[in-house]
Amino acid sequence: MKPMKPSARTSEYLAKGMIWAAAMSVMIVLVAIIVYILIKGLPVLNFSFLTQNPYNMGRSGGIASTIVGTLYITLVAILIAVPFGIGTAFYLAEYTRENIITRIIRFSAESLAGIPSIIYGLFGFIFFVIYLGMGWSILAGGLTLAFMVLPTIIRTSEEAIRAVPQIYREASYSLGATKWQTIIKTVFPSAIQGIVNGIILSVGRCIAETAAVIFTAGSVLSMPFSLFDSTRTMAVHFYILASEGVSMENAYGTAALLIILIFVVNVGVNLLVSRFINKNQKR
Amino acid sequence: MEKTQKKIKIKVEKINLFYGTSHALGDINADIYENSITAVIGPSGCGKSTFLRLFNRMNDLIPGVTINGRILLNGENIYAKDTYVVELRKKVGMVFQKPNIFPMSIRDNVIIGPKHHGTKKKQDLDIIVERSLRQAALWDDFKDNLFKPGLSLSPGEQQRLCIARALAVEPEIILFDESCSALDPESTMRIEDLMSELSKKYTIIIVTHNMEQAARVSHMSAFFMIDDDKIGRLVEYRPTGDMFANPKDKRTEDYITGRYG
Numbered sequence: 373m374k375p376m377k378p379s380a381r382t383s384e385y386l387a388k389g390m391i392w393a394a395a396m397s398v399m400i401v402l403v404a405i406i407v408y409i410l411i412k413g414l415p416v417l418n419f420s421f422l423t424q425n426p427y428n429m430g431r432s433g434g435i436a437s438t439i440v441g442t443l444y445i446t447l448v449a450i451l452i453a454v455p456f457g458i459g460t461a462f463y464l465a466e467y468t469r470e471n472i473i474t475r476i477i478r479f480s481a482e483s484l485a486g487i488p489s490i491i492y493g494l495f496g497f498i499f500f501v502i503y504l505g506m507g508w509s510i511l512a513g514g515l516t517l518a519f520m521v522l523p524t525i526i527r528t529s530e531e532a533i534r535a536v537p538q539i540y541r542e543a544s545y546s547l548g549a550t551k552w553q554t555i556i557k558t559v560f561p562s563a564i565q566g567i568v569n570g571i572i573l574s575v576g577r578c579i580a581e582t583a584a585v586i587f588t589a590g591s592v593l594s595m596p597f598s599l600f601d602s603t604r605t606m607a608v609h610f611y612i613l614a615s616e617g618v619s620m621e622n623a624y625g626t627a628a629l630l631i632i633l634i635f636v637v638n639v640g641v642n643l644l645v646s647r648f649i650n651k652n653q654k655r
Numbered sequence: 656m657e658k659t660q661k662k663i664k665i666k667v668e669k670i671n672l673f674y675g676t677s678h679a680l681g682d683i684n685a686d687i688y689e690n691s692i693t694a695v696i697g698p699s700g701c702g703k704s705t706f707l708r709l710f711n712r713m714n715d716l717i718p719g720v721t722i723n724g725r726i727l728l729n730g731e732n733i734y735a736k737d738t739y740v741v742e743l744r745k746k747v748g749m750v751f752q753k754p755n756i757f758p759m760s761i762r763d764n765v766i767i768g769p770k771h772h773g774t775k776k777k778q779d780l781d782i783i784v785e786r787s788l789r790q791a792a793l794w795d796d797f798k799d800n801l802f803k804p805g806l807s808l809s810p811g812e813q814q815r816l817c818i819a820r821a822l823a824v825e826p827e828i829i830l831f832d833e834s835c836s837a838l839d840p841e842s843t844m845r846i847e848d849l850m851s852e853l854s855k856k857y858t859i860i861i862v863t864h865n866m867e868q869a870a871r872v873s874h875m876s877a878f879f880m881i882d883d884d885k886i887g888r889l890v891e892y893r894p895t896g897d898m899f900a901n902p903k904d905k906r907t908e909d910y911i912t913g914r915y916g
Contacts, residue, residue: 469718539755543817546711547768547824548745557767558757 406631413628416621422629426593430609431619435626437595441510441603442633444596445589446578448514449521454571456518457525461567464526465533466555477526485523492520493587501588508602513589520584521574528573532566533559561649568645575641576634582607606630664689664828664858665710670724672705672714679705681886683724685877692850692859694873694895696866698910701879702887703862707830710860711747712740728828745772748821749830753837754813756820761788761808762801764816768824783823791819792849811842818849829853831861835868847872866911870899878907 424434460477468474496516506512536559544554582605590602591612604612606626613623665687672680680702687693695703708714709726712733725732733743756764765787766780774780784801788794793815797803805816814834821829831850835843850859850872863869869876876895882888891898891907902908 537755539751539753540757542713542716542749542751543755543757543820544767545716546713546744546749546751547771547820548741548743549768549771550741553771557771562758 409624409627409631413624413626416625417628421622421625425595426609426622429618430593430613430622435606435609435622435629437593438604438606438609438626439629441589441596442579442605442607444510444603445513445517445585445605446575448510448599449517449578450571450575452515452518453521453525453574457522457570458529458567460522460526461529461533462555465530466551466559481523481526484519485527488583489520489581490583490587492516493584495519496584496588507600508588508590508592509600510589510596510603511599513585513603513605514599516584516588517578517581520581521577524574524577525567525570528570529563529567532563532570535566536562564648565645568641572638572641575637579605579630579634579637580607581605582611586611606633661688661691663687664729666725666727667709668725668727670709670722670726672702672709672723673721674717675719678884678886680709681882681888683887683889685889685892687858687860688875689858690854690856691874692854692861692872693875693877694869695860695862695877695879696864696869696910697879697890698881699864701881703879704832705887706877706879706889707832707860707862710828710830711744711749712738713749715740745824746826747828747830748824748826749832750814750817750821750834752833754810754817756805756808756813756816758804758806760802761793761797761805761816764805764820765823768820772824787819787823790822790849790853791815792845793819809842811838811845814838814842814846815849818846818853822853826857828858828860831859831863833862833864836864843868866913870895878902878904878910880906880910 421434422439423436425437426435427433460481464474464477493516496512496519500506500512500515501508504512540558540562541554544558549557585605586608589605589608591604591608592602593604593609596603607630610623610626610630613619613626663686667683667685667687670680670683671678683706695706697703705714709722710728710733714720714722722734724734726734728743728746732738757767759767762784765784766774769780769783774783785794785798788797793812796812805813808816814837817834818829835846838846847868850861853859854874861869861873873895875892876898877892878890878898879887880890891902891904893903898907899911902911
């Protein structure tokens with residue numbers, strides 16, 4: 373074999389080096405952020421910080437009520453957004469050909485995906501909080517976040533559904549399956565990994581959202597008991613503690629827990645899905 | 656090849672098929688005989704696969720297809736307005752070009768069809784699994800490994816699993832759409848043996864690019880070719896032995912002697 377020309381070899385090394393440098397810089401920045409927050413925050417995290425309610429505007433005590441508020445709002449948002457989002461995705465991918473309606477839905481979803489979250493907050497405040505009279509509440513906050521993540525769920529699910537090979541659908545139809553059976557038993561199991569990725573992404577955004585939540589769920593520090601109670605999520609708590617200089621220590625503690633929570637959700641859901649897929653393979 | 660004096664299973668009557676405005680199949684008439692293998696041959700793009708997909712109405716899945724004419728299966732027009740396509744496809748199974756088994760276990764691949772049609776009991780499904788896998792010559796190799804992922808099988812075995820999956824629904828007719836074209840010669844032989852065996856019980860229609868395969872397994876052969884207006888036509892349709900020995904049409908002769916396509 374003829375050796376590469378020196379110039380070709382140089383550019384080869386150069387390209388490799390630049391790509392490597394880009395990847396490494398990104399990794400270093402990400403790791404640095406996470407490590408910094410964990411170093412600052414982990415010492416604060418202990419049992420009483422997790423189980424006590426905040427006192428004195430969060431200067432002392434723990435963050436128990438904000439953890440409950442965060443989980444509550446996220447749960448409401450995901451429970452609403454997932455069925456509607458997946459339903460819309462199946463409608464777009466399986467039930468219609470390209471027409472004016474699908475174009476409107478897709479265009480709206482894409483536009484909505486690019487809107488800053490504070491606009492959702494404003495909408496939620498005007499529509500849910502004032503017009504529908506929900507007040508600052510977990511329900512209003514959850515509904516607002518559901519609207520916010522809906523475009524993500526629709527788009528990732530639609531892509532996952534479209535990525536299912538057409539030959540699977542043909543095989544299913546050729547066995548005399550109805551459209552619904554084909555979707556439930558053949559398309560959905562093959563698309564589930566992609567759909568779940570979209571949901572995880574949405575959970576992360578719900579947990580981390582501040583602007584949309586302040587407007588719609590408020591920032592009350594007491595433990596919420598019903599859907600109609602106002603609450604303060606961890607992200608909002610962090611924002612207020614830090615921006616108003618209440619307690620940087622507790623702010624970092626909250627941030628560390630946020631990161632850990634998102635990490636746990638990611639790993640946990642992925643484990644669940646791979647178990648589901650394995651079970652489907654085996655049974 | 657034996658000459659057939661068999662019952663007519665399917666009657667194709669003056670079928671015309673259009674993709675949008677392009678005329679893909681023109682005035683096709685043919686009788687398909689019961690318990691025989693009919694081979695559909697012809698150069699690429701002549702409408703062979705389109706013709707095959709008429710019988711289980713798979714062409715319906717493609718947007719913009721119009722079909723005129725009638726196809727009588729057991730005397731009933733499958734293109735009648737009140738045909739329930741799902742019921743039709745239970746009677747007409749299909750094996751595709753590439754093995755397209757689902758990412759599930761061997762057993763789940765076999766029982767997915769029967770489950771769609773309402774068989775739920777484990778004992779009933781067990782019987783179906785054993786019967787179908789035996790028919791597809793897979794039982795002896797995999798009876799202890801039914802929960803193995805189907806995708807871990809070799810391509811030839813996967814294609815036989817596709818046959819088993821189709822048989823599990825108890826069809827009357829099985830369509831093979833170039834089902835050996837992605838397989839090695841040995842796997843091809845095994846599938847050809849299976850086809851011959853299955854033709855005792857089922858009516859089989861195959862599309863193939865492989866002249867020798869048509870000559871080896873089929874009783875009847877249908878030669879398709881596009882005419883000057885690019886419309887797919889059934890040029891010649893006769894018992895395979897006769898057609899390969901003395902093709903009546905010049906185009907058939909050119910094709911099977913390898914001067915075309």
